[in-house]
Amino acid sequence: xxxxxxxxxxxxxxxxxxxxxxxxxxxxxxxxxxxxxxxxxxxxxxxxxxxxxxxxxxxxxxxxxxxxxxxxxxxxxxxxxxxxxxxxxxxxxxxxxxxxxxxxxxxx
Numbered sequence: 001x002x003x004x005x006x007x008x009x010x011x012x013x014x015x016x017x018x019x020x021x022x023x024x025x026x027x028x029x030x031x032x033x034x035x036x037x038x039x040x041x042x043x044x045x046x047x048x049x050x051x052x053x054x055x056x057x058x059x060x061x062x063x064x065x066x067x068x069x070x071x072x073x074x075x076x077x078x079x080x081x082x083x084x085x086x087x088x089x090x091x092x093x094x095x096x097x098x099x100x101x102x103x104x105x106x107x108x
Contacts (some may be wrong), residue, residue: 004044005054011035012051013061022052061086 015035016022023031025048029038038048045051057064 002044007053008036008040008044012055013058016055017061017064017068020072021065021085022055025049 011036015033023039028034028048041048041051045054
């Protein structure tokens with residue numbers, strides 16, 4: 001494997017693991033935090049599809065991406081449950097305090 005290909009894969013693999021999936025070309029190019037520019041991908045791999053096929057050959061990497069996606073889904077579900085629990089929890093209504101000196105004539 002070429003040195004440039006290895007260098008690009010070394011940067012791309014952690015990025016896709018962090019995202020939890022291998023992004024499509026349009027999604028990848030729209031990302032602002034992409035580690036490798038689209039023009040670099042085209043010059044190193046020839047095109048985006050060849051880059052995806054090269055990355056997909058590594059079974060350990062694909063397992064990590066799948067696991068990362070599962071963890072991200074679980075995290076989102078936990079956050080939604082937490083938001084729902086906070087929405088349900090309402091503060092208790094306080095009773096009116098008992099006057100210290102008895103009731104006034106107006107209250108009778």
